[in-house]
Structures are given as structure tokens and as C-alpha cells.
Amino acid sequence: KQEVTQIPAALSVPEGENLVLNCSFTDSAIYNLQWFRQDPGKGLTSLLLIQSSQREQTSGRLNASLDKSSGRSTLYIAASQPGDSATYLCAVAPAGGTSYGKLTFGQGTILTVHP
Amino acid sequence: NAGVTQTPKFRILKIGQSMTLQCAQDMNHNYMYWYRQDPGMGLKLIYYSVGAGITDKGEVPNGYNVSRSTTEDFPLRLELAAPSQTSVYFCASSSLGGGLDTQYFGPGTRLTVL
Numbered sequence: 001k002q003e004v005t006q007i008p009a010a011l012s013v014p015e016g017e018n019l020v021l022n023c024s025f026t027d028s029a030i031y032n033l034q035w036f037r038q039d040p041g042k043g044l045t046s047l048l049l050i051q052s053s054q055r056e057q058t059s060g061r062l063n064a065s066l067d068k069s070s071g072r073s074t075l076y077i078a079a080s081q082p083g084d085s086a087t088y089l090c091a092v093a094p095a096g097g098t099s100y101g102k103l104t105f106g107q108g109t110i111l112t113v114h115p
Numbered sequence: 116n117a118g119v120t121q122t123p124k125f126r127i128l129k130i131g132q133s134m135t136l137q138c139a140q141d142m143n144h145n146y147m148y149w150y151r152q153d154p155g156m157g158l159k160l161i162y163y164s165v166g167a168g169i170t171d172k173g174e175v176p177n178g179y180n181v182s183r184s185t186t187e188d189f190p191l192r193l194e195l196a197a198p199s200q201t202s203v204y205f206c207a208s209s210s211l212g213g214g215l216d217t218q219y220f221g222p223g224t225r226l227t228v229l
Contacts (some may be wrong), residue, residue, distance in 0.1 A: 042222055042223070043119075043221050044218075089158075102174075107155060
């Protein structure tokens with residue numbers, strides 16, 4: 001059974017810092033890995049999707065890397081801003097079989113960026 | 116373009132009551148999903164559907180039922196509500212299954228069972 005773990009559970013940083021969020025998964029047979037952002041009381045918004053054949057994806061100040069063999073992904077946020085404060089979740093999609101869209105989520109990292 | 120909509124936003128139920136959580140999407144997506152999120156936890160899949168008339172169980176289906184009569188709508192039914200069903204419920208949809216593309220999420224329904 002796939003298990004996804006995110007470290008740290010919470011992170012508080014001053015504005016302007018570069019930071020790294022970590023995600024690890026136990027079964028390397030994945031199709032892709034996604035990073036989501038969740039604002040308080042809101043739904044999830046997809047940030048980046050990395051296919052299993054890719055090593056990284058970038059969007060603006062966000063960069064996500066994937067090392068499938070070691071079961072790890074990192075989300076790098078450059079020059080953090082207070083507006084980046086949110087919960088960040090990673091989720092993995094299984095490879096093959098009939099597990100259509102059965103994403104397995106980590107528990108999330110709560111990020112606070114203070115001015 | 117409304118995306119994925121959910122109603123109601125909040126609901127309080129008494130133990131043993133029943134209710135239906137509504138979910139609709141206007142993106143013509145075939146795949147739809149129901150998740151629950153407990154405090155400090157990730158999302159767990161309750162049920163999913165790969166198209167109208169086709170549904171299947173996810174990781175935590177007990178106590179819930181779904182139907183998919185149209186492409187747009189995917190209601191989640193709670194029968195005999197229990198305190199363990201207190202959670203935030205999210206509906207999502209995607210154009211492709213198998214994790215091939217991203218899922219779009221609704222704003223959630225916060226349910227409390229007392």
C-alpha cells in the first residue's frame with residue numbers, strides 16, 4: 001500500500017527566504033506526482049505535476065523535483081512571500097492497473113511566511 | 116466557467132440523520148471523485164466515477180453511497196450519519212483518469228455530526 005509522508009508538518013519563515021518542502025513515498029511504481037496548494041477553508045489548487053519520466057517541473061518561483069528511485073520529491077519556493085502562506089500537499093498517482101485517478105495524498109506541510 | 120461546485124458549504128447533522136452532498140462540474144470531465152479530509156490529514160478517496168453510470172469504491176467507502184446519472188453531477192449520500200463522518204468533503208474532477216492529468220477541486224463541504 002502506497003504511503004506518502006511530508007516533512008516538515010509545519011514551517012515558519014521570514015519573507016524573502018528560499019525554502020524546501022519534502023515529500024516521500026514508499027512505492028516507486030508511480031505514474032506522476034503532483035503538488036497542491038490549499039488555502040484555509042478552500043479547496044485544493046494544482047501547482048505542479050511531474051510525470052514519472054521527468055526530473056523536475058518549474059512554474060514561476062516554484063520548482064518541483066522528483067527522484068522516483070529513492071521515492072522522494074521536493075518543492076522549492078524561491079523568495080518566499082506572505083501570500084505563499086498555505087498548506088502544501090503532495091499526491092502520487094499509481095502506475096498501471098485499474099487505479100484510475102486514485103491519488104494518495106500526504107498529510108501536508110503548513111507554511112507560514114511572515115513579513 | 117464555474118469549474119467544480121459543491122453544496123452546501125456547511126452542515127450540522129444529528130446522529131442517524133441522512134443527507135446528500137451535491138457536486139457539479141461544467142468542464143465535461145468524465146472522471147469525478149469524492150474525498151474526505153480529517154484535521155491535519157491528507158485526503159482519502161471515498162468513491163470515484165469514470166463516467167455516467169459507472170462508479171467504484173475508493174479507500175474509505177463505508178457509510179457512503181454515490182450515483183452518477185449525468186456527466187455533470189456526482190452526489191454523495193450519507194446514510195445514518197455517525198460522528199466518525201465529521202470531516203471536510205471535497206469533490207474533484209479530471210478529464211483523464213489514471214492520474215494522467217490534474218484534478219480540479221471544489222471548495223469543500225464542512226460536515227459536523229453531533
